[in-house]
Amino acid sequence: MHLITINPHPNTLPSLSTVLESGDEPAACGNHRTLVLANHQSTGDVPLLMGAWNPRPGVLSNLMWIMDRVFKFTNFGIVSVLHEDFFIQAGRARRDASLEELRRHIIHSYIPLGRQFMVLFPEGGFLHKRREISHRFADKNNLPKLEYVTLPRAGAMKVIMEEIGPHRENCPGTSQNENSKRENHSTRNVPRAVAATSAHLEWVLDVTIAYPDRVPLHLIQDVVCGIRPPCSIRLHYRLYPITEIPSDAEGMTQWLYDRFIEKDRMLEEYYRTGQFPTTSDTQVVRQVRQDNLRFLILHAFFIASTYVQYKLFHAVWSWIW
Structure with missing residues (x-):
């Protein structure tokens, strides 16, 4: 396999650490509502993605993050509150209530504000904290044990697909009257100009984050304090039309499992060979450059x-x- 590196901004100075992008070009979904799915390894994942997408016009101002409630109390928590991101509370006791809060947040914030992107970490926590739990769940449900990612939780994605998925008007197992009531509820208190536009998702952007030597960045010591030596981080993108996702809950959950099983295999090959698998003989790698x-x-x-x-x-x- 041959590697071709593209520098989209040759007149800017390189940063000490480099972020490389490969796979599908995210610009293809730039003007469409897109659900972004990413694996979660550490507190550094969010600033990493923000830095990588900063050079792309109109992305950071048009996305909504779904993150753990603990980040509400960090240094960027007040910014996220003002930006109307969503803080989901982990734990079995609060799971159902958090999902209903997410549903209301989509209706009253995401749609009225005209956001295009929604970022979700389906694993529900960091890799090192959830790997053992994921293995136990895999044993109980006859699923493969994953090493580089964990089996995702489908609850948040199910709510998202019910509210702004392409099949929301005809959700399986729901009567036409119930669907009509939910549709009216979804557009209640939404400005008429926004409600009249297409509010459903059109793409899923699957992001695979790979850190060097499997050692992720951490927000305090690595991002804020900058004590880690320069390194090269890889983001691999795959784009899926939203219509490829099954409309029924079981099929959607299996689709999400398949993506993370595939992600685990891709990361295994990357850490073994330094390359993500590709169907062509040439893999184009784009270096992220900031405007200094x-x-x-x-x-x-x-x-x-x-x-x-x-x-x-x-x-x-x-x-x-």
Whole structure:
């Protein structure tokens, strides 16, 4: 297999660490509602994806993250709250309630705001924490034991497909009257201009994250503090038309299992050979390049706004006391 590397921005300086993209080109779904599925290994996955998609126009401002509730209390939690991302609460006791909250969030936030992308980590937790649980579940349900990913949970995807999937008007096992009521509920309090447009998903973008030597990035020590030596991280994309996903719950769950079983095999080959499997003799690898001038302007704005906030807080505090 031959490897071809493309630099889409040759006039920008390379970063210390590199992010390489391969597989399908995500730009194909750029103007369409897309569900993004990604494997989850550490707290560094979210900033990694944000950094990789930053050079793509109109992506970060048009996506909604579905992440664990614990991230609500991190340094970027307030930004995610204002951006109206969704924080899902893990645990069996809160699972059903969280899924209903997700349903309401899609109806009252995702659709009215006109978001195009929705990012979901179906494994429901980090790889090292869920591998043992996944193996026990595989034993009980006659499923393969996965090493590089874990078996996904289908609850959140089922809710998403019920609300904005292409078959939502004819969900199996639901009467026409019930479907009509749910459709009316989905568009209630939604601006007429938004409700009139096509709100259903059109693509699924499957993202496979591969870290060097199977050692993932961590938010605090690696991303914030930057103590890890430069490394090369790989993102492999696969695009699926939403119509390929079965409309029934059992078929959809099996489709999701198949994707992660396939993802496990791809990661096994990648860590063994350094290449993701491909049907052609040539694999095109695209290096993510950032616009350093834009980064400089953004960071100057962040520093200036922090200084202004500090001075305002100091003035208010002095006036009170």
